[in-house]
Amino acid sequence: VEERLELIRDTVSATQEGRHIILSANIELPEEVDDVISSGAEGVGLYRTEFLYLNREEPPDEEEQFENYRLVAERAKPHSVIIRTLDIGGDKLSESLELEEEENPFLGCRAIRFCLQNPDIFKTQLRAILRAAALGNVRVMYPMISGVSELRQANALLEECKVELRERGVEFNPDIEVGIMIEVPSAALCADLLAREAKFFSIGTNDLIQYSIAVDRGNDKIAHLYEPTHPSVLRLIKSVIEAAHRNNIWVGVCGEMAGDIQYTPLLIGLGVDELSASSSVVPRVKKAVQSLSLATCQTFANEVFEADTAEVILKRCIEIARAHYGELLD
Amino acid sequence: VEERLELIRDTVSATQEGRHIILSANIELPEEVDDVISSGAEGVGLYRTEFLYLNREEPPDEEEQFENYRLVAERAKPHSVIIRTLDIGGDKLSESLELEEEENPFLGCRAIRFCLQNPDIFKTQLRAILRAAALGNVRVMYPMISGVSELRQANALLEECKVELRERGVEFNPDIEVGIMIEVPSAALCADLLAREAKFFSIGTNDLIQYSIAVDRGNDKIAHLYEPTHPSVLRLIKSVIEAAHRNNIWVGVCGEMAGDIQYTPLLIGLGVDELSASSSVVPRVKKAVQSLSLATCQTFANEVFEADTAEVILKRCIEIARAHYGELLD
Ligand SMILES: [Mg+2]
Numbered sequence A, B: 001v002e003e004r005l006e007l008i009r010d011t012v013s014a015t016q017e018g019r020h021i022i023l024s025a026n027i028e029l030p031e032e033v034d035d036v037i038s039s040g041a042e043g044v045g046l047y048r049t050e051f052l053y054l055n056r057e058e059p060p061d062e063e064e065q066f067e068n069y070r071l072v073a074e075r076a077k078p079h080s081v082i083i084r085t086l087d088i089g090g091d092k093l094s095e096s097l098e099l100e101e102e103e104n105p106f107l108g109c110r111a112i113r114f115c116l117q118n119p120d121i122f123k124t125q126l127r128a129i130l131r132a133a134a135l136g137n138v139r140v141m142y143p144m145i146s147g148v149s150e151l152r153q154a155n156a157l158l159e160e161c162k163v164e165l166r167e168r169g170v171e172f173n174p175d176i177e178v179g180i181m182i183e184v185p186s187a188a189l190c191a192d193l194l195a196r197e198a199k200f201f202s203i204g205t206n207d208l209i210q211y212s213i214a215v216d217r218g219n220d221k222i223a224h225l226y227e228p229t230h231p232s233v234l235r236l237i238k239s240v241i242e243a244a245h246r247n248n249i250w251v252g253v254c255g256e257m258a259g260d261i262q263y264t265p266l267l268i269g270l271g272v273d274e275l276s277a278s279s280s281v282v283p284r285v286k287k288a289v290q291s292l293s294l295a296t297c298q299t300f301a302n303e304v305f306e307a308d309t310a311e312v313i314l315k316r317c318i319e320i321a322r323a324h325y326g327e328l329l330d
């Protein structure tokens, strides 16, 4: 199987009817961009930037960040690189940012919440991203947006950064595309409002599932309740995609569901435009996409909504995956 | 104002067109039932049972629980008493139940999750409730249901309890009505599926808001994000009510929104059938209901959906409340 996957590296990730599903890769460190290229992924769908802030005493300055972002942007060209702004907090702590302990860190001051409360740290990152965007195909994405107010606040800071860079006479891309993670249920529920003010969505299924079902999947006692095929989760994903498409923006999935080929028929059937997974599974997902027909996936996604439990839906997902690419599953 | 509220104690809680909004009260201890009666509430909309399990070494046995539930049921007759099964965990710990510390207790093993994992403790409570239901108008309600699987598991244990009581020859009410709290987003999102298998819903706005927006409102740093008028929250409430009514079951609200008259026009407009608040605010809520017309509330609730931020919606809520019962607001 691995050998055959090697052969499809340079082929297009499209269904049998030719519906192109953009396949990109997630990275945590700049040097991983080489794996992205060699996996056959079409760019970086999620560039996590927490590494820059961990295990050090001071947060990184604009130059250091710019160098890191530039490196990836230039290497990935002409493909796109989606840089996610700092997603600290939750289970990721950083000495340099002096985060306080919280009773419920997953429901706490994390990601965009932290950034909006620490505009200096946030704007330093935004300026570095804006500059890197002049040298490659770079987009920016905010994590943990819960509604339009936060998006507007973040965008207002982005505009301030543009003014500052212009005053400094530094090269940057003023037309950078801004997208958001959809991972808080309230964001998913008002996706239509957010879609008017964002250029793309990336559904973070891990957190979206955790919050929707109110389950910390790191907690062994209740981890069994973390079910990607919960009917409510699928309804949310479906409504997000519909809201996005009605507003002519595209939707990716960058949570673990994107890289798990059990769910590929379901996600394609629900209408996703992009899947972003770790480089190591990209060839496998591509092969899965190529083995499927869009029409079959759509029928499947419609039928699955008749089931009322996650167990039944998961079973059907496995059946359809096995029928189309059983050899990839083991 | 307080004196005038006293005068309406025995009047019906109805809008100007005569639409009856059931007004009931929440209690934490059995002795509070006297306040419920004297407040003019129509029974107990939420009887919290955690007090029985706190500050002691062993959980209460069936007899002790039965005595406590019977007391309230008999005193509230002919009004209904909704007994919520053990809602332990989260921020409520109990020595007698040996709960373990969790990283994110609000996303942990709490309420129905704990009960399904500890069927002996749960069934002891269910038997006591079933017996009290033979002596008054008692309903049972499960907290933190996330989907139909949990509801079915809980109901299966309830059926076992009926068999056991029948074998013991003890009097109980086999036709007790079973309702659920809607406070986990996934439950709200599949309310139509749940409505087929429950007799009523009670929307727990506190937790529903916390989970939907992924915000621990006890956390000062981000408590400002806890917004009852977030468009997503209102959409969820609306869809829950519609799903319930399509399935011919009633819906109450038992979170803090129910007792805050800023939100009464909105909740009535969205279609709630019942509001359950602390006894102390029941007269005030009744007066608010009586000051309103259902048609005005419905128009208001429809219009409010055009706004895209919680701030704007809250402002409109305050305006309409002030216009109809400004004297109650200060
Ligand atoms: Mg996340």
Ligand SMILES: [Mg+2]
Binding pocket: B143, B183, B204, B207
């Ligand atoms: Mg609750």
